[in-house]
Amino acid sequence: MESHVQRLVDQTWEKFSKYDLSQRLLIAISGIPGSGKTTLAASVARGLNKKHHESMHRQFPNRPTGPNPSQPDIAFVVPLDGYHLTRKQLAEMPNAEEAIFRRGAAFTFDAQSYLKFVMQVARPLTAETRTLYAPSFDHAVKDPVANDIAIPPTARIVVFEGLYTALDAPGWREAHALMDETWFVDADIETATQRVAKRNFAAGITKTFEESLARTKASDMRNARDVLDHRLPVQEMVPSIEDESWRSEEVLKLEDELDAQDSQEDYENKIRQERMMRIDSIAALAADGVGM
Template identity: 45%
Template sequence: MEEQVTGLANKVWDNFQDVPKSKRFLIAVSGIPGSGKTTLAAIVTKKLNDLHAKQSPATHMGSPVAAFIPMDGYHLSRAQLDAMPDPVTAHARRGAAYTFDGDSFLSLVKKLREPICPESATLYAPSFDHAKKDPVEDDISIAPSVRIVIFEGNYLSLNKTPWKDAADMMNELWFVDVKFEVARKRLIHRHVKAGIAKDEEDAAKRADENDLVNGKEITEGRLDVHEFIESHEDATWAPEEQGVGDGKDEQPDKATAPLV
């Protein structure tokens, strides 16, 4: 994985050199639950910030050029799921495309596409509180100095509005591909580890009836992408252990994730 990820980071860095200072370079990393896309996005973000720091340590110290924005923050809240016509199913299927606020995500992407100027303000994205199991508004800051933004989420290359509209505004789309049986094994381990399933049988039911159902929609409705990355049964591709399920993909711990 290390060589592959380094290659991706170097490619982005090379392409970024031609981006005008008033613009940002946006990347969307998608894949089915358990594919390891969060791991990939987080590592590439760190490598880009390392390259940025090495270019001019005195100038860039403490000012990351790249930010990593997980899509967990765009889950509908539990209160919003309660207000749906079939709240029981909505909660059980949390993680399906219709349980995300795609329009708010599209709005952020549009703002990030606006020219950066001296008076540009810091933008904000939501995070997800895994203890409360709800989004936290305006918790991830994106300063004007951040000019590479890497998003990750299940539906970022889905050929369906509003996800397709956001995908059309990206510089690059990446898809992390994984065999369903590999993802299933990872998901079962994660659900038990996180305590959202009482045992492996319960975790398997959750994976089969929600995560992998979503995975089928993600793979069958995928747009063409710039990078197709294979995730193998390898410890380096395992999802972050801090993730909590409810149909959501893995989320790095806020204390260690390279958020800006």
């Protein structure tokens, strides 16, 4: 996958180098649940920022090669997670029970707020351009956090990642039209199903792995079919990558041990001991130094 990331970084940097100072380059990354969208977005943003700092250092050798107040990052990531409807909003919907169970489906997102933000980011940069703020998602409280992701005037490349960035539906469709490029992370349903089921079980969403697998098939993979059946045109089909960012080293070690033991009961008991909430997209990006 590394070669694919590097190719995307290189070609994006080449395209960006032709933009003038009033332009931002907007990229959308879509894919089904468990395909690795967040990992790809973080990797590409990190690579683009690295290229930017190296380029500035070549022009001004006395400048450091990393971000600093006089030379901030230029590539930032905005996940769609922050555009989930709140639990309160879902509970007030006519089909509240279904909406709560299906949370993550397109109708449980605020597509119009997402579109409004994309329109703001897409405006030409001027001396009056102010910092924009997107919402994030707090997995501990299971609700969005307003104005949590800063996109400063120095942000020249903005990567939007999430299930519905290429969905042919109101709001999503208009936002897609504002992107300079849209990429789709290509993953097969079965592999993605296993990834999401393991992720949700490790996060404590279900009591057993079997329950997690059934829930994943009934909800997440239903969303996957929606994404696949109503996908708008994309410029890049990217082979899926392993998204291990949600698992700790301890959990990975346990899984290796349990694979050798081939015991589902031990798998569940030991994983439960090491259970951790999935690192939310923003915290993961911050830890990696991506646009923060």
